[in-house]
Amino acid sequence: MWLYLRYVFGRFAIFIITIFIAITIVFIVPRFVPGDPLFAVTSKLAEMGGSRGSPELVEEYRKLFGLDQPVLTQYLYYLKELSKGNLGYSIANFPATVTELLMRSLPWTIGLLSVATVISWLIGTFIGAISGWGGKESKISKVLVPLALGLYTIPYYILAIILIFLFVYVWGIFPISGGYTPGFPIKFSLPFVLDVIKHSILPALSIILISLGWWFLSMRSMIVLLQGEDYILLAQAKGLSDRRILWRYAFRNALLPQVSGLAISLAHIVGGAIILEKIFAYPGVGWLLYNSITELDFPTIQGGVLVVIIALTAANFILDLIYPLIDPRIKYKRG
C-alpha cells in the first residue's frame, strides 16, 4: 500500500508538471512571435472592417492578457482566468467563447471515435485470436498478417482519401463530407440520427480499418505466446475440445493486455483524429482547430490545444492509477 501511494504521488507530480509546462508553452509561444501578441487579433479585426464589436473585443483582450503589466503578472493573470475556465472569445465566431465552441464540437469527436474504436477492437481481437490459434502456417494467417502490417503502416488520412475516391467518386454511395446534411434540423429524431450515421460511416471506416491492424497483431501475438503454456497443455491433455480451450482458456488470459490497450485508446479519443476530421469536414474538435488555423483565430487554437492536452494528460494519469490495480504484474518501480 505504501508503495502504491508513493507511485501515485510520483505520477501526480508528473501530471501537474506536464499541465504546467503545457500551459506555459501555450502562454509563451505567442509572445515569441515578433510584434504585439494582439497583432494577430487586431489585424484580423481590421480585415473584418472593424465591425462586430471589435473595440469591446480588443478591450477584453487587453484585460485578459493584462498587456500593460510585466510578463510575470500577465502569466499569473492568465493562470487565474484559466482556472475559472475562461479561454477568451473566438475571433472568427465572436461573440461565441472558445469554451462554447469546444463544447459544441467535443460530442462529435467523442461519439465518432469511441464507436469506431470499440468496433475495431472487437473485430481485431476476435480475428486475432482465431488467427493466432491457427498457428503460423495457417491460411488465414498467411493472408491476414501482411495485410494487417500494411494497414498498420498507413496513416489513417491516406486511407481516408482512398475511401472517399472509392465510395464517393466511383460508387457515389456516401455523402461527400460534413457531420449531417446542411439545413437538417438538429434535434434528436430518427431521420436526423440516420443522417448522422450515414455521414459518419466513411470517417469511422478509416479509423476502424487502420486500428484493426494493430488490435489484430497484438491479440495474435499474445495467443501465439500462450500456446506453449502449461495450463493449455493440461487442458489439451484432458481432452477438451480445441474451441473450448481457445475461448475459455487462452482467450481469457490474452484479453487483459487488450483491455488495457482499449482503455488507452478510449482515453486518447479527445485528441481525436484532427486530420481525418479536416478531410471529411467532420464537425469535431479537429475541424474546429483546422478552421481556426485558416481564419487565424488564435484564441481558439490556443484554447483548443490546451483543453485537449489537459484532457489527454488527465486520462493518462487516471490510467496510470488504475493499471496496477487491474494488472498486478505491473511493478510500481519505474525506470
Place this chain on the structure above:
Amino acid sequence: MKRGFVGILMGNRKFIIGFIIFIVILMGGIIAHQTIPFRYSRTGAFPPGLPPGVKNILGTDSLGRGIDVQLAEAVVNSVQIGLIAALIGTLVGAVIGFTSGYYGGIIDAILRVLMDVFLSIPSLLFLILIASLMRGVTVRGMALIIALFAWAPPARQIRAQVLSLKERAFVDMAKLSGMSEMEIITSELVPHMFQWMSANFVNATLAAILAESGLSILGLGPQNEMTLGMMIYWALSYAAVFRGMWWWWGSTVFTLTSIFISLYLLHLGFDEVINPRIRSKI
C-alpha cells in the same frame, strides 16, 4: 563467424527490401528534381488538368503545373525534413539519455521528469500551435519545429540502455584497467549504443515525415515549397478526388505510402537484428 552489424543487416530481407524501395524513391526524386526544368512547376506552364501523357508523365494539376516536377521536389523536401528532424532528435536524445543514465542522481531525476513530460504531451497539438503562429515556415524551419519534439523517445531508450550497459562486466573491467571516464564512454559504451541509435533514427525519420504531412494537410506547411503533405493539401483544396484527377492525389498518396512502408520495413529489419527474440513473434 565474425559478421559486423552492417553485415547482419545486409542479410536481413526486410531491411534490404525497405532500403531498396527508399533509395529508389529518393534517387528518383533527386534525379527528376535536377533534370526536369523548374519552370514546369509554375502556374500555367501547361493546360490545367491534363491526364498523364507523353509530355507530362504524371499529368498536370488544376493550375497547369506538372505533377512530376512537383512530386520530385516534394520527395526531396519531405525526406530532407525527415532526416534533419530525426538527426537532431536522435543526437539530442542520445546526449540527454546518456547523461541521465550514466551520471544518475539529481541530474537523472530532473531529466527523467522532462522525458516523461515530453513523452506524455501530444506533440501534434504543440506542433499545430507553434506552426500556426509562425506564418510562412520553410522546409528547414519545419524540420526544426518537428525536431523539438523528436528527442524524448530516443532519450528514454538510450537511458535504459546505458543503465543496463553500466552494470556489465566489461565496463568494470575497463574501469579496473584504468581507463578514464571519457575513454569508457567513447570506446566501450557508444559502440554498443550505435545500433540502438540507428534504429531510433529510422523510427524518428518515419515519425517526422508523418508529422510533416499531417501539419501540411492542415495548411501549416511551407507555402512556397513543395512537400508531400503540401501536395495532398493542394489536391484536397482543389477537390482533385471529386474531379477524378486520380493522377494528382494518386501519385502523391502512392509515393507517401511507399516511403512509409520502406521505412517501416527498415525498422522491422533493425528490430529483428538487434532483438533476435522478436523474430518468433510475428
